[in-house]
Amino acid sequence: EAQVTQNPRYLITVTGKKLTVTCSQNMNHEYMSWYRQDPGLGLRQIYYSMNVEVTDKGDVPEGYKVSRKEKRNFPLILESPSPNQTSLYFCASGGQGSSYEQYFGPGTRLTVT
Amino acid sequence: AQRVTQPEKLLSVFKGAPVELKCNYSYSGSPELFWYVQYSRQRLQLLLRHISRESIKGFTADLNKGETSFHLKKPFAQEEDSAMYYCALDAGNNRKLIWGLGTSLAVNP
Numbered sequence: 001e002a003q004v005t006q007n008p009r010y011l012i013t014v015t016g017k018k019l020t021v022t023c024s025q026n027m028n029h030e031y032m033s034w035y036r037q038d039p040g041l042g043l044r045q046i047y048y049s050m051n052v053e054v055t056d057k058g059d060v061p062e063g064y065k066v067s068r069k070e071k072r073n074f075p076l077i078l079e080s081p082s083p084n085q086t087s088l089y090f091c092a093s094g095g096q097g098s099s100y101e102q103y104f105g106p107g108t109r110l111t112v113t
Numbered sequence: 114a115q116r117v118t119q120p121e122k123l124l125s126v127f128k129g130a131p132v133e134l135k136c137n138y139s140y141s142g143s144p145e146l147f148w149y150v151q152y153s154r155q156r157l158q159l160l161l162r163h164i165s166r167e168s169i170k171g172f173t174a175d176l177n178k179g180e181t182s183f184h185l186k187k188p189f190a191q192e193e194d195s196a197m198y199y200c201a202l203d204a205g206n207n208r209k210l211i212w213g214l215g216t217s218l219a220v221n222p
Contacts, residue, residue, distance in 0.1 A: 004156075031208050042214040043199070050208070058209070090157065094208060101147075102210065104157040 002027045006091050006105035013081055014113055021076045021108050023091030031094040032074040033102070034066065036087040043090070049074055081112040115140050117202050119213035126190050127221050134185040134216045136200030145203035146183040148174055152196045190220045
């Protein structure tokens with residue numbers, strides 16, 4: 001089944017403890033992206049990747065890192081999480097084409113205390 | 114500035130009534146627009162895109178460049194249409210999507 005998977009789905013952690021949220025897609029998509037969703041602010045892009053070893057900042061990259069060593073994986077790294085990074089995180093991927101569709105993962109709900 | 118505006122945070126209709134979810138955009142180029150839907154406890158998924166001019170689950174959306182709008186319409190709402198709906202604009206810049214804040218549609222029996 002074509003899909004985007006994220007792990008973990010739920011995570012409660014403490015300020016400053018490094019964490020990684022994994023994202024994997026099995027559709028051979030070049031494009032991958034991370035979003036965070038907050039009440040009243042909608043979906044905001046954190047980082048995106050056009051292909052392996054090609055990443056760039058989105059609208060709210062501060063406090064986050066990403067890497068794209070393989071086409072299928074695009075982990076999101078929080079080196080020193082803070083409470084303002086408490087949010088719902090979505091990974092998405094997309095293929096080629098002038099009018100493309102983004103496929104979303106199920107979301108990771110992160111709470112930083 | 115590129116922007117997508119969904120003026121209604123919440124829209125409540127009765128089953129069988131027509132529904133229109135508004136989306137306005139600001140973009141200087143030729144826009145590509147999408148509607149995404151998120152049902153309760155499910156992931157966000159594409160509902161329809163303007164370029165394909167299709168009807169999905171009875172929903173249609175027409176791009177009106179004069180009014181810079183891409184409203185989502187359905188003539189007879191069903192309870193299973195209750196969900197969060199997001200309008201998105203392809204900014205043409207490295208595939209970045211500009212998202213509206215979403216409209217929560219509640220279809221009451």
